[in-house]
Amino acid sequence: EAGVTQFPSHSVIEKGQTVTLRCDPISGHDNLYWYRRVMGKEIKFLLHFVKESKQDESGMPNNRFLAERTGGTYSTLKVQPAELEDSGVYFCASSYGTDYEQYFGPGTRLTVT
Amino acid sequence: GESVGLHLPTLSVQEGDNSIINCAYSNSASDYFIWYKQESGKGPQFIIDIRSNMDKRQGQRVTVLLNKTVKHLSLQIAATQPGDSAVYFCAENGDNFNKFYFGSGTKLNVKP
Numbered sequence: 001e002a003g004v005t006q007f008p009s010h011s012v013i014e015k016g017q018t019v020t021l022r023c024d025p026i027s028g029h030d031n032l033y034w035y036r037r038v039m040g041k042e043i044k045f046l047l048h049f050v051k052e053s054k055q056d057e058s059g060m061p062n063n064r065f066l067a068e069r070t071g072g073t074y075s076t077l078k079v080q081p082a083e084l085e086d087s088g089v090y091f092c093a094s095s096y097g098t099d100y101e102q103y104f105g106p107g108t109r110l111t112v113t
Numbered sequence: 114g115e116s117v118g119l120h121l122p123t124l125s126v127q128e129g130d131n132s133i134i135n136c137a138y139s140n141s142a143s144d145y146f147i148w149y150k151q152e153s154g155k156g157p158q159f160i161i162d163i164r165s166n167m168d169k170r171q172g173q174r175v176t177v178l179l180n181k182t183v184k185h186l187s188l189q190i191a192a193t194q195p196g197d198s199a200v201y202f203c204a205e206n207g208d209n210f211n212k213f214y215f216g217s218g219t220k221l222n223v224k225p
Contacts, residue, residue, distance in 0.1 A: 004156070031211065043157070043202060043215035056212060091156055100145055100206070102213070104156030 002026070004105035006092050012111045018080040021108045025074070025094030032075050033095075033102060034067060038088035046090075049075060061086075082112045125222040132190040134219045136203035139184060143205035147213065148177060148188045151200045160188070160201075190221075198223045 005024045013019050025032045034046040046065070047057040051072035060067070064083070069075040079086055089109050093102040126132045138146070144165040149157035163170045163177045163186075170177050176189040186203050200220050204213040 033211075035215075040217070042217040043204075045212050045214070048211050056209070059212075093156075095211075100147070100162065101159055104149075104158070106154065106156045 004092055004094050004103050006090075006105040006108050008108060009106065010109045010111070012113065013082055014113055015084055016081045018078065019082055019110060021077045021079075021090055021092075021110070023075045023077070023092030023105060025092070026096075026103055029094035029096050029103075030072065031095040031097075031102075032069060033093040034075070034077055035091040035093065035104075036088050037091065037107075038085070043091065046077075079110070082110075084112050086110060087112045122217070123220045123222065125224060126193050128193060128195060128223055128225050130193055132188075132193045132197070132221060132223075134188045134190075134201050134203075134221065136186040136188075136216050137184060138186060138203070138205045138214075140205060140207045140214075141181075141184065142208045145206045146177070146179060146186055147204045148175075148186075149202045149204060149215075150197075151202065151218070153199075157202055193221075193223050195223050195225060197221060 007022045011019050030051045032049040035043050037043045045059040048055045049069045052069050066078045089107040091107045092105045095102045147162045148160045150160050151157045161172045161175050161177050163179050174191045178187045200218040202215050202218045204215045207214055
């Protein structure tokens with residue numbers, strides 16, 4: 001069974017540009033989460049989808065971040081326009097039903113210069 | 114927000130020794146805790162979990178201890194191996210089982 005995949009693995013963009021990160025959860029997992037780890041600090045929750053609906057987006061930093069999960073399969077996280085403080089590793093995770101265990105993808109390292 | 118912290122950012126141990134990684138949490142309503150292992154270039158990987166109605170849970174070479182009185186969690190790794198070298202995160206669910214709060218991580222270095 002394939003795990004959670006994320007694309008790209010690394011992205012380097014200039015301040016003011018736009019970047020879109022993609023996450024493909026484990027097939028059949030209706031829960032999808034985005035997390036972010038900035039500069040060696042703790043991993044912070046961004047938002048949670050149940051199928052195509054946003055269940056909790058309390059961790060989204062500001063309106064420059066837009067997450068979508070059309071069709072309830074893969075998800076995208078767009079940052080527009082990117083700022084220096086957006087640099088970090090963005091993780092996606094998925095889980096099945098009411099299971100606590102979340103399976104993480106390898107992350108996308110975003111560098112904003 | 115929640116506060117989950119680790120006492121030691123870096124831990125170096127000799128191969129074969131036991132390792133203990135500690136974590137403090139702040140939300141007494143948390144009822145589920147997970148330890149994750151993150152190797153270089155990979156995402157966090159589930160190691161072991163424990164619910165608040167337990168004090169101790171054992172896995173293969175790993176044991177998690179939960180002290181709810183002082184809101185403390187620890188991960189014990191027996192006979193540490195080079196493959197155990199990674200960053201370890203503790204996480205608590207706060208008051209929402211779908212939303213986890215992570216600590217900043219402890220890097221474990223295993224010396225041969």
